[in-house]
Amino acid sequence: xxxxxTAPAAISVRGVGKTYVDERRRRVTALQxxxxxxxxxxxxxxxxxxxxGKTTLLKMVDGLIPFDHGRIDVQGTPVRGxxxxxxxxxxxxxxxxxxxxxxxxxxxxxxxxxxxxxxxRTARDLLARVGLRGFGDHYPRQLSGGMQQRVGLARALAVNxxxxxxDEPFSAIDAQTRLLLQTDLLRIWDExxxxxxxxxxxxxxxxxxxxxxxxxxxxxxxxxxxxxxxxPRPRTExxxxxxxxxxxxxxxxxxLRGMIVADGPKPDGPESDATADGGPSAASGQPAGxxx
Amino acid sequence: xxxxSVVRTVTRPAPFLLSLVLLAGxxxxxxxxxxxxxxxxxxxxxxxxxxxxxxxxxxxxLADSLRSLGIGxxxxxxxxxxxxxxxxxxxxxxxxxxxxxxxxxxxxxxxFVPLFLLVFGIGSTTRIATVVAFSIWVVIVNTATGIxxxxxxLLEMARSFGASRSAQLREIRLVEASPYLLEGLRLGVARGxxxxxxxxxxxxxxxxxxxxxxxxxxxSMDKLYAVILFIVLLALVxxxxxxxxxRLLFRHRPQGT
Ligand SMILES: Nc1ncnc2c1ncn2[C@@H]1O[C@H](COP(=O)(O)OP(=O)(O)OP(=O)(O)O)[C@@H](O)[C@H]1O
Ligand SMILES: [Mg+2]
Numbered sequence: 001x002x003x004x005x006t007a008p009a010a011i012s013v014r015g016v017g018k019t020y021v022d023e024r025r026r027r028v029t030a031l032q033x034x035x036x037x038x039x040x041x042x043x044x045x046x047x048x049x050x051x052x053g054k055t056t057l058l059k060m061v062d063g064l065i066p067f068d069h070g071r072i073d074v075q076g077t078p079v080r081g082x083x084x085x086x087x088x089x090x091x092x093x094x095x096x097x098x099x100x101x102x103x104x105x106x107x108x109x110x111x112x113x114x115x116x117x118x119x120x121r122t123a124r125d126l127l128a129r130v131g132l133r134g135f136g137d138h139y140p141r142q143l144s145g146g147m148q149q150r151v152g153l154a155r156a157l158a159v160n161x162x163x164x165x166x167d168e169p170f171s172a173i174d175a176q177t178r179l180l181l182q183t184d185l186l187r188i189w190d191e192x193x194x195x196x197x198x199x200x201x202x203x204x205x206x207x208x209x210x211x212x213x214x215x216x217x218x219x220x221x222x223x224x225x226x227x228x229x230x231x232p233r234p235r236t237e238x239x240x241x242x243x244x245x246x247x248x249x250x251x252x253x254x255x256l257r258g259m260i261v262a263d264g265p266k267p268d269g270p271e272s273d274a275t276a277d278g279g280p281s282a283a284s285g286q287p288a289g290x291x292x
Numbered sequence: 293x294x295x296x297s298v299v300r301t302v303t304r305p306a307p308f309l310l311s312l313v314l315l316a317g318x319x320x321x322x323x324x325x326x327x328x329x330x331x332x333x334x335x336x337x338x339x340x341x342x343x344x345x346x347x348x349x350x351x352x353x354l355a356d357s358l359r360s361l362g363i364g365x366x367x368x369x370x371x372x373x374x375x376x377x378x379x380x381x382x383x384x385x386x387x388x389x390x391x392x393x394x395x396x397x398x399x400x401x402x403x404f405v406p407l408f409l410l411v412f413g414i415g416s417t418t419r420i421a422t423v424v425a426f427s428i429w430v431v432i433v434n435t436a437t438g439i440x441x442x443x444x445x446l447l448e449m450a451r452s453f454g455a456s457r458s459a460q461l462r463e464i465r466l467v468e469a470s471p472y473l474l475e476g477l478r479l480g481v482a483r484g485x486x487x488x489x490x491x492x493x494x495x496x497x498x499x500x501x502x503x504x505x506x507x508x509x510x511x512s513m514d515k516l517y518a519v520i521l522f523i524v525l526l527a528l529v530x531x532x533x534x535x536x537x538x539r540l541l542f543r544h545r546p547q548g549t
Contacts, residue, residue, distance in 0.1 A: 062452055082452045094449035098467055108453035159453065 008076030010163050010195035011038040011061055016070035017220075018056055030056045032220035034070070038163075038195050043186075045198045045206035046214045047252060049259050053221025054199045058167050061197065062088050074163055084112065087156035091168040093148045095140040101127065101151050102136035108159040119158075126154040131184060146177035150184075157188065164189075166198045170205065179237075182208055186235060203252045207245060208235060215255045225255055332514045341518040350500075350522060357488060357499035360416045361530075364423025365484045369477065372428045376435025376476075377461070380469075386436065396429040401487065405494045414498065419491050426487025427480040434476025438469025474538040481534050485527040500526070 013036040020028045031053040038044045046054050059065045061072055063081040072079040074086060087108065095104050102123045109119035127136055130150040140148055149169055156164060170178045182205060189196060200206050206213045210229050217224040229248055231239055239245055316334050323333030344350050379386040379393075405422055412418040442465045450460050466473070492501020500523055507516040 059448075064448055064452055082454055084454065086452075088449070088452045090445065090449060092445050094445050096446065096464070096467075107450075111450075111454040111456075111459060155453075 007040055008073065009037045010040045010042065010075060011036065011197060012071075012073045013037070013057070013061070014071050014073075016057075016060065016067050016072060018053070018060065018065075018067045018069075029220040031060075031067075032222050034222055036214060036223060038197055040162075041193050041195055042211050043189060043196045043198065043209055044212050044214060045200055045210040046216060047200055047203065047206045047256065048216030048221070048224070049218050049256065050201075051221075052216045052218035054216060055167055056221070058088075058165050058197060058199055061163075062086055062165050084159065085161055086163045086165060087159050087161035089149070089152050089156050089164070089166040089169045091171060093140070093145075093152045093172075095148055095151055095155075097140055099139075100136065101132065101138050101140065101143070104140065104151055105136075105154045105158050107155055112159070122158055123154070126158050127151075129157070129188065130154045144177075146173045146181060149173060149181065153185070153188075157192075162194060164194050164196045166196065168199050168201065171201060178202075178205070183235075183237070185209070186233075190234065203249050203256070204240070204245075207231070207248045207252060208239060213248075213252055215252065217259050224259075227251060227255075329511065330513060332517065336514045337517040337521065340514040341521055344515065344518055344522075350503075350519075353499050353503050354522075354526075356416075357419075357492065357501070360419035360499065361423055361484055361488050363416075364420040364488070365427060365481060367420070367424050368428040368431050368480055368484065371424075372431025372476070372480070373435050373473070375428075376432040377439055377466075379432065379436040380439025380465075381461075393429055393432050396425070397433065401425045402490050402494070405491050408491075409495060414495055416498075418495060419488060419499065422487045422491035423484045426490075427484035430479040430483060431476045434472045434479070435469065438472025438476075439465050441472070442468050470541070474534070474541075478531060478534045478538075481530050482527065485523075485530055489523055 013034055016031060016034045017029070018031040020030055022028055034053075034057060036044075036046075036057075046057065048054055056065065060067045061074065061079065063079045063083060063086070074083065077083075096107070099107070102120055105123035105126055106114075106119040109122060114122070124136055127133060130153050132147060132150050132154065135143065135147065140151065143151070149172075152169065170181050173181065186209060196209075198206075198209060207229055213227045213229060215224045215227065216222065227248065231242060231244055231248070319331075319334040322328075323331050323336070375389065379389055401422070404425055405418070408418045408421045408425075412421060446464050446468070447460055450464050455463065488499070489501045489504070492499040493505050495502065497505075500519060503519045504516065504523070507513075507519060
């Protein structure tokens with residue numbers, strides 16, 4: 001236990017903020033004062049309403065976009081760009097359509113200068129591990145969405161990352177396949193020492209997979225609450241019937257519902273002045289005119 | 293006409309053959325009955341065509357023309373691709389060069405040939421310059437467009453997995469742009485052939501275009517038509533070759549996206 005305290009966090013986000021300037025030169029504060037820790041080997045999910053900055057945060061941890069304030073460390077080292085100890089599974093799969101499945105899986109290894117024979121061998125091993133044995137010579141578009149994301153997962157695992165970042169990886173996949181992917185992901189995670197940061201919109205998915213669920217709120221995007229998921233592992237299909245699972249999913253929904261209801265009637269966008277002089281003042285003006 | 297449509301025309305022969313036979317028939321009949329000096333019957337032209345091929349008098353001008361075409365196209369493809377990539381990657385380079393490329397596309401390049409002739413003389417340099425001036429713009433524009441169309445999600449993925457900028461260019465951008473590159477090549481070759489013959493006709497003593505000029509001035513109409521026929525065939529064959537190269541390159545990929 002003392003060892004775990006002294007080992008650096010897998011991911012440490014401290015006081016991070018990010019303001020985008022869009023094409024019309026308006027400033028959008030995507031994230032403000034975000035704190036987040038993922039311990040070594042931990043599985044943490046981020047959930048929150050659309051636009052609260054989940055993707056932005058994940059990409060900053062990967063080093064794909066710079067941040068304005070605060071600091072992000074991965075295994076004790078400040079993030080300055082993408083690094084070999086991190087790998088991402090993308091929502092849109094981001095597979096190269098002109099490469100075979102094996103070559104897609106080997107993409108990261110190729111960038112690291114691993115020779116053809118070796119990277120092909122590693123790629124085929126990983127395909128077997130994600131349940132795609134025999135599909136190596138197919139092209140991505142010959143596979144279903146679920147299978148394509150298995151390729152995306154294999155590509156990330158191929159570089160043997162200690163931190164796996166996943167941005168809504170299963171959101172484009174049908175509900176049944178999704179459940180299978182969740183259990184397979186947990187099995188693979190169990191076999192490795194990886195820490196996972198997993199962005200999702202699905203509450204049951206977050207609860208089923210995670211050690212902790214980070215609930216974010218929008219405008220500006222920040223951490224609202226962290227919920228510990230004390231369900232026993234290994235988690236199986238049984239877990240989904242566990243009353244505690246249902247209870248925790250309900251808890252996550254409670255937190256989110258508040259935000260979505262509060263957010264409901266507002267038009268989408270960072271500007272709040274529009275709403276201020278739009279609805280209420282016009283409505284209050286009318287009865288006055290009617291009485292006069 | 294693009295390489296693919298040439299190939300398609302030849303592989304779907306029935307309507308094509310019909311139109312060919314009709315055209316040939318009309319030509320032959322009009323040529324025989326009207327007895328115009330400007331339109332000899334097709335059979336005379338074809339006989340002349342055969343004779344010229346057999347005598348080998350087309351060989352030297354052809355080799356001469358092809359050499360200039362080859363060098364000119366090579367310059368256009370290499371320089372055009374490099375400039376196109378730079379414009380596609382860098383908004384600054386694009387802003388600096390875009391206007392010249394647009395002008396090059398729209399301008400009647402033939403007007404520059406007398407200038408080239410003054411600067412480079414009647415040697416092959418003038419013809420090479422003409423081929424380049426005709427063909428480079430489409431190569432640049434297509435390359436730049438293709439490079440700009442790269443999918444940001446794929447580039448981001450590549451960056452995340454540690455791909456260097458040059459690896460991103462080679463392994464993502466150029467591959468994604470390859471249909472555009474190929475189209476630029478096709479159009480470039482077609483325009484290059486056009487430029488070559490135009491230039492030769494103006495220069496008037498060299499290559500196939502020189503033959504056109506020579507036979508035209510002395511009114512050997514059947515020889516003139518035979519050379520023109522030969523040039524048209526040359527243009528079609530060059531463009532079809534590009535199409536073939538493209539199909540070989542993409543052969544192993546499944547179609548559609
Ligand atoms: N490149 C950009 N330029 C300007 N604004 C941006 C940019 N990227 C994101 N934003 C804004 O930043 C905010 C956070 O976006 P982000 O994509 O991180 O949210 P998200 O939580 O991932 O949303 P979703 O659940 O829809 O995926 C949004 O308001 C978005 O409009
Ligand atoms: Mg997102």
